[in-house]
Amino acid sequence: MxxxxxxxxxxxxxKEMKSELPTEPIFFFKPDLAILxxxxxxxxxxxxxxxxxxxxxxxxxxxxxxxxxxxxxKYYNEIGLxxxxxxxxxxxxxxxxxLPWEKAKAFENSAVLSKNFIxxxxxxLNNIQFSMxxxxxxxxxxxxxxxxxTFDKIIAYISxxxxxxxxxxxxxxxxAGVGPVKIGDxxxxxxxxxxxxxxEIR
Numbered sequence: 001m002x003x004x005x006x007x008x009x010x011x012x013x014x015k016e017m018k019s020e021l022p023t024e025p026i027f028f029f030k031p032d033l034a035i036l037x038x039x040x041x042x043x044x045x046x047x048x049x050x051x052x053x054x055x056x057x058x059x060x061x062x063x064x065x066x067x068x069x070x071x072x073x074k075y076y077n078e079i080g081l082x083x084x085x086x087x088x089x090x091x092x093x094x095x096x097x098x099l100p101w102e103k104a105k106a107f108e109n110s111a112v113l114s115k116n117f118i119x120x121x122x123x124x125l126n127n128i129q130f131s132m133x134x135x136x137x138x139x140x141x142x143x144x145x146x147x148x149x150t151f152d153k154i155i156a157y158i159s160x161x162x163x164x165x166x167x168x169x170x171x172x173x174x175x176a177g178v179g180p181v182k183i184g185d186x187x188x189x190x191x192x193x194x195x196x197x198x199x200e201i202r
Contacts (some may be wrong), residue, residue, distance in 0.1 A: 001032050001165070001167045001168060001169070002029060002032075002162070002164075002165070002168045002169070003029060003030040003031070003032065003034055003035070003111055003168075003169050003171065004027050004028075004029060004158055004162075004168065004169070004170045004171070005027060005028050005029070005030060005055075005084055005105070005170075005171040006025055006026065006027050006149070006154055006170065006171060006172050006173045007022075007026040007027070007028065007173065008021065008022050008026055008148070008173065009022075009025070009147050009148050009149055009154075009172060009173025009174075010142065010146055010147060010148065010173055010174065010175045010176065011146070011148060012146070012175060012176035013173070013174055013175055013176045013177075013178065015176070016176050016177075016178070017178075021148065022148065024149075024157060025149045025153070025154050025157045025158070027154075027157075027158055028102065028105060028106075029102075029106065030084075030105060030106045030110060030111050031106055033108050034106060034107065034108060034109065034110045034111040035109075035111050035113055036109045036110075036111060036112045036113065036199070037109075039197070039198055039199055039200060040199070040200045040202050041085070041109060041112070041199050041200070041201055041202065042109070042202045043181070043182075043183060043201065043202070044087070044107060044108075046087065046090065046107075047087035047088075047089055047090055047104075048089055049087065049088045049089040049180055050085060050086070050087055050088070050180060050181050051085070051086045051087075051088045051178050051179060051180055051181070052083050052085060052132065052134070052139075052140075052178060052179065052181055052187060053083060053084040053085070053086060053140075053174035053178045054081065054082070054083055054130065054131075054132040054140045054142075054174055054175075054189055055081070055082055055083070055084055055171040055172055055173055055174050056079055056080075056081060056128060056130055056142075056144060056171075056172045056191075057079065057080040057081060057082045057113060057114070057117075057169055057170065057171050057172065058076045058078075058079060058080075058151055058154075058155070058169070058170040058172060059076060059077075059078050059079075059080060059117060059167070059168075059169055060075055060076055060155075060164045060165065060166060060167065060168040060169070060170070061075060061076055061077050061078075061166060062074070062075050062166060063163065063164065063165050063166060064155075064159055064163070064164045065159050065162075065163040065164070066159055066160060067155055067156050067159040067164070068156060069152050069153055069155075069156035070152075072151070072152035072153075072155040072156045072159075073151075073152055075155055075164060076120065076151070076155070077119060077120055077121075078117035078118060078119055078120060079117060079118050079120055079123060079125075079128065079191070080113060080114040080116070080117040080118070080169075080196065081114045081130060081189045081190075081191055081196035081197060082111060082112050082113045082114060082169075082171055082189075082197075083111070083112035083132075083187065083189070083197075083199070084105065084110070084111060084171050084174065085107075085109075085110040085111070085112070086104055086105055086110075086178075087103070087104040087105075087107070088104070088180070090103060090104035091104035091105070111169075111171070112187075112189075112197055112199055113169065113197075114189065114196035114197045115197070116194075116196065118191060118194065123191075125144060125150075125151060126144060126145050127143060127144060127145055128143065128144040128191060128192075129141070129142075129143050129191070129192050130142055130143075130144075130189070130190060130191045130192075131189070131190050132187060132188065132189045132190070133186075133187070133188040133189075133190075134179070134181070134185055134186070134187055135185055135186055136186075136188075139177050139179060140174065140175055140176070140177035140178070141175065141177070142174070142175030146175065147172065147173060148173075149173075151170075151172065154170060154172060155170070158170070181201045182201065183201055183202060184201065185200075185201040186198065186199065186200055186201070187199040187201065
C-alpha cells in the first residue's frame with residue numbers, strides 16, 4: 001500500500017506558504033508505517049514545530065497504469081479525511097539547503113486517516129465541504145471545488161509514473177490555515193457534518 005501526497009493543490013495554501021502555483025500535480029510518498037494507528041499522536045522529539053494539514057483522501061480500488069483522465073473515476077469509490085503532519089522546521093531547513101525533505105513528512109504516524117470513508121455516490125465530488133477543529137476552534141475549512149487539480153486529474157497524472165494498486169491512498173492537498181500543534185491539543189475532522197476523526201496530541 002502506497003501513501004501518495006499532493007502538494008500545493010489549493011491556491012490559498014500555496015500563497016500562505018509563499019510558493020508558486022503548480023502547473024502539474026506535485027506529489028511525494030509516505031511509507032505505510034506513517035499511518036497513525038489509534039487516536040493518540042505523540043509529537044516526535046526531532047521537531048519543535050509540528051504542523052497539521054487536513055486533506056481529503058482518495059482510496060484506490062483497482063490496479064491501473066497510464067490511466068486516461070476520462071476513466072479515472074472508475075479507480076475509486078470512497079473519500080476519506082486525513083492529516084499530513086509536517087515537521088515544518090525540518091522541512092524549511094532541508095529546503096534552505098536544497099535537500100529532499102522526506103524526513104519532515106514521511107516519519108512514523110505522520111498520516112492520520114479516518115476510520116470511515118464515504119461512498120463517492122453519496123457526495124458531490126465538486127463540492128465536498130471539509131474542516132478541522134483545533135480544541136473546538138475551526139482552523140481549516142475547504143471545498144473540493146477549490147482544488148487546482150481534481151481527483152481524476154491527480155489519478156491520471158500519478159499513474160503515468162507509478163502503477164496504482166488496490167488500497168493505495170492519495171492525500172489530495174490542504175487548504176489554507178495550516179498551523180502548529182502542541183501537547184494537549186485535540187484535532188477533530190469533518191466531511192460536511194460527519195465526524196471523521198478525533199486525535200489527541202501527546
